[in-house]
Amino acid sequence: xxxxxxxxxxxxxxxxxxxxxxxxxxxxxxxxxxxxxxxxxxxxxxxxxxxxxxxxxxxxxxxxxxxxxxxxxxxxxxxxxxxxxxxxxxxxxxxxxxxxxxxxxxxxxxxxxxxxxxxxxxxxxxxxxxxxxxxxxxxxxxxxxxxxxxxxxxxxxxxxxxxxxxxxxxxxxxxxxxxxxxxxxxxxxxxxxxxxxxxxxxxxxxxxxxxxxxxxxxxxxxxxxxxxxxxxxxxxxxxxxxxxxxxxxxxxx
Ligand code: GLN
Numbered sequence: 001x002x003x004x005x006x007x008x009x010x011x012x013x014x015x016x017x018x019x020x021x022x023x024x025x026x027x028x029x030x031x032x033x034x035x036x037x038x039x040x041x042x043x044x045x046x047x048x049x050x051x052x053x054x055x056x057x058x059x060x061x062x063x064x065x066x067x068x069x070x071x072x073x074x075x076x077x078x079x080x081x082x083x084x085x086x087x088x089x090x091x092x093x094x095x096x097x098x099x100x101x102x103x104x105x106x107x108x109x110x111x112x113x114x115x116x117x118x119x120x121x122x123x124x125x126x127x128x129x130x131x132x133x134x135x136x137x138x139x140x141x142x143x144x145x146x147x148x149x150x151x152x153x154x155x156x157x158x159x160x161x162x163x164x165x166x167x168x169x170x171x172x173x174x175x176x177x178x179x180x181x182x183x184x185x186x187x188x189x190x191x192x193x194x195x196x197x198x199x200x201x202x203x204x205x206x207x208x209x210x211x212x213x214x215x216x217x218x219x220x221x222x223x224x225x226x227x228x229x230x231x232x233x234x235x236x237x238x239x240x241x242x243x244x245x246x247x248x249x250x251x252x253x
Contacts, residue, residue: 028070029225030094036072038063039093041081043146043169045194046249047099047214048078059097061245062116066232080168082148085109088217094225096217099188101150103212111220113229115213116242121151122192123205124177124185131184134207137161144173144182151186154210174199190250 030036040059042048048057055076067074077093084096088110099119102112125131131141139162145152147166155164165182167173173185174195186209187195196202218226236242 028072028228029222030070030072031091034072035075036063036067036070036095037075037077037093039077039079039084039087039096040098041084042076042078043081043171044099044188044191046190048097058117058245058249059099061248062233062236062242063095063097065236065241065245066229069232069235070228080148081146085217088219091219094218095229099191099214100217101212102215103150103153105153106217109220110217111222111226112215112217113226114233115215116233116237117214117246119212119214120189120208121154121186121210121212122189122208124174124187124192124196124202125183125205126177127201127203129183131205133205134209137184141184142182144176144185146170146173146187149187150210150212151188155186171195174202177202 040048040055042050042055042057044057046057047059048055055078060076063076064074077087079087081098084093084098084100085106087093088096096110100106101119102115106112123131123134123137131137137143137158137160139160141161142163142165143155143161144165144167145155147168152164152166155161165173165176167176170185170187170191173182173187176182177185178199178201189208192204196204216229218229233242
């Protein structure tokens with residue numbers, strides 16, 4: 001009887017420490033104990049996007065799996081892409097997870113977890129476009145990008161591109177392309193595939209503009225959380241969870 005009571009107490013204790021977002025009151029480096037706040041921009045399918053009133057996608061499921069391992073509840077903040085790093089820096093959000101590319105510039109402001117996905121910037125053009133390769137981008141080209149993204153940063157630095165038009169959402173840049181307001185859109189590969197499939201008459205050039213890695217942004221110096229996220233990512237990679245999440249949203253073709 002005594003033994004049973006003890007084991008129930010032990011189990012209860014384990015459950016309680018799990019729901020406390022880590023053991024013995026430790027908050028695992030999150031600003032609010034028990035809660036992992038993720039800042040994202042849910043305009044980036046298949047990584048984060050709206051499905052009815054819900055925000056779903058690869059990053060959302062990865063964050064849910066990390067939060068579960070940490071014993072935290074996940075809270076999602078859907079904000080402008082270029083507000084994500086400031087929110088992480090100020091501590092309003094614990095992690096920025098938004099198909100965010102690791103860049104040396106961003107590494108001045110935040111720390112990045114180990115990369116969890118490889119990506120690239122690609123060029124979308126109308127099917128009948130005179131632009132058939134990267135070398136066709138010229139001083140006459142008007143390229144649409146999403147504000148503050150690597151597409152924006154790299155195209156703005158690229159002397160061979162005439163004009164860069166910035167849009168709040170990637171989808172808005174693609175709409176401008178279908179309306180002939182821009183000649184091409186530079187954007188991440190997987191959202192590009194989704195947008196092209198939804199807008200007939202567009203294609204993706206075979207040659208990528210850049211290759212890059214996605215990682216989670218974490219406030220500089222929050223090594224407790226960085227270590228938690230990295231070990232969760234390692235476990236999720238090793239046990240196949242990460243691959244399963246990706247396979248749910250991206251068909252291998
Ligand atoms: N990967 C790009 C970047 O980090 C775009 C990310 C996004 O639009 N969510 O800038």
